[in-house]
Amino acid sequence: MKKLINLRTMRLALVALLSVGIVGCAATTRNIDPESEIHYDANYDFSDKKAIVDDLVGSLLTTTQINTSAGKPILISYGIANETSEHINTGGISDDIRLKLIQANKYRFLNREQRVNVNAETEYQQAGYVAVADQVKIGRQLGADYILAGTLRSIEKEQPRQWRLNKKRLVFYSMNLELTNLETGEISWADNVEIARESSQPIFRW
C-alpha cells in the first residue's frame, strides 16, 4: 500500500514538474502599459526616457525665467549629446521634449533637420515650375530666440571582485537641459534629472 502511494505521488510530481516545464518554456507576447515603470537591468530604457522627458518638460512649462509675455518663444533644438557608456539614441529624448512642448502650446519650434529640404523645396518653387501666386516668399522664415540643448551623462560602478554569489552594478544617469538666449548668449534656463539604479545578477547559472 505504502509503495503504491509512493509510486502515485512520484508520478504526480513528475506530471506537475513536466507541466511547469512546458508552461515555463512557452513563448508569450503581451502588451504593456507605456506608463508603467519596467526595468530588466540597470541600463537605460524607455521608462527612464519617459521620466526624463516628463520632468524636464514640466520644468520648462512652469518656469518663470523665460519671458513669454511678448508671445511664444521660438526654440531651435540642437539635440542632446550622449556622454554615457551606452549607445543611446538621444534623438528620442529631444523629439519627445519638442513634441510635448509644441502640444502644450507655450513654445514654437524651428525644424533644423528639415532645413536642407525646406531650402530645396523653396528653390524648386522659385525655379518657375510653380505659379508665382503659389510660391512661398523668401525671407519670411522665423528666427530662433533660444537654443535648446542638453547632455546625458552616466557614471557606472561595479562591485569589486570578491567571493560572492551576485554581481551588483550601480548606474547613475544625469540629464542636463538648457535654453541659451541667442541674442545675449546667456543660459536663460537650465534643469536636470538624475536617476540612480542598482542591479544584481547571479554569478552562477545553470
Add this chain to the structure above:
Amino acid sequence: MDTKIHARMRNWALIVCLLFLQACASTNTIQTARSQYFSGQHELALETLDEVSPDSRNRLLVEFDRGAIAFSAGRHRESSRALLQASSTLEQLDFISVSEQSKALVTNDWATAYRGESSERLWVHSLQMMNFLLLNEPESAAVEARQAIQLLGNHTEALKKDWFTRALVGLSLEQANQLDSAQIEYNKLHEDADFSEGIARLAWNNAKRLGRRSAMKKIASGRDFESYDSAIVVFVDAGRIPTKLAGSIAIDTDQFIAFPIYPEYPEISQAINASLNGEAVSSTPITTNLISVARSSLSERGNKIALKSVVRAGVKNAIAKEARKEDTLLGMFVTAALYITELPDTRSWETLPGQLSMLVIPVEPGTHTVTVEVGSGSSNRVVTLDNINVERGQRVFRTLHKPNLITPALTPQTVPASVPAPAEAEAEVPTAAS
C-alpha cells in the same frame, strides 16, 4: 550488478566522446571562413560564417571574425553591427554556467561557450572606435572609448601596453569634443609611454587646445612641438596575430594537464613611414604589437587555468580508477577517452592583425596626398591615398588594411563618405626597391 556498472561506465565514455565531437563542428566552419579570409575572399568568408548556428558555443568567435573581416573589407557599418552584437553576447555570457563547467570537468574547456580574453574584449572597442570615426560618428566612438576605459581599469597591467587603443580612446573623446576627458587619458598614457613622441604630440596638442600651459610644458619636456588644428589620421593594420598553441605538463605516465599558450615570438614591428604631398613627414606612428598584449592577457588568468586543469585531472583520475576497478578493459577504454579529451582551449580571435598603428599627420586646410610605406626592404608596401580634402579644424580618418594581403575591390555602396574609393585607397605605386 556488473552489467549495470558496465552500462553506466559505457554511457560515461559515450558522453565524453559525444561532447568531444560536438565541439568540433562549428570550429571547422570557422576555420574554413578564416582560410577564405586570409586568401582574400572576404565575401565568401562572411557567407561561411553565416552557416554557424547562433546557439554555438563559438558564437562570440563568429561575431568577432565577422566584425574583423567586414572591417578589413572597408564595410564599417556592417563591422560595427557585428561588433555591437559581440558586445551584447559578452554581456550575456558574463556568468559562470554550472552545466558547462561540469561538462568541462570531464572533457575540456571546449565544452564551454567562448568568452574571449580581456585583450580581445578591448579590441572590440578598438575596431568600433575606428569604425565610428571612419563613419563620421564621433559620439558613438566616444561611447566605445568610455567602455574601453572601464575595461582598461579592470585589467590595468594586462592591457597597459596597448598604446594604440589607449591613444585611440583619447582621439575618440577629442573628436566628440570631450577635451577634458581626452586629456585625462592622454596624461595617463604619456606617463606610461613617455618614450613615444607620437603620444606626446597628441597629449601636448590637446593640452594646448585646453589652454593648459603647465601640462604642455610637462609633456614637451624641452621638445619643440607645433600645434595643429587640422590633421589626417591614418590607421594601419598589418600582419596576423599568432594563434594560441597547446602546452602540457605530464603528471603521471597516463595523465597530463593541458593549457593554452602564446609562444615567445620575436616582436617584429613593421616600420611605417609617410609622406605628405611628396615630402617626408616627421609624425611618429603609435603602434601596438597585439601578440604582446594578448600574451599578458592570457597570463593574467594563468592561475585560474592552472587550478581548473588540476581539478579536472583529479576528476578524470577518479573516473578512470573507478572504471579500472570494475573492469580492466573498460578502465583502459575510459582512461584513453579521458586522455584524448584533455585538450587545451586554444580558441582565439584569429582574424585580428598582428600590429595596429596610427599616424597623425598635421596638415593645412586643402586637398592632400598621403603616401604610406609599411615595412622595409624588399617586403615593403607603398600605398597612396589621393585627394584627401581637409577643412579647417577637421580631422579626416583613413585606413590601410592588411597591406601584406590582397584585398578585393569594395563595392561603391559600402564605402562610407569618409573613405576614399578603393582605387584611390589601395592604389599601389612602384617603390624605389621594386
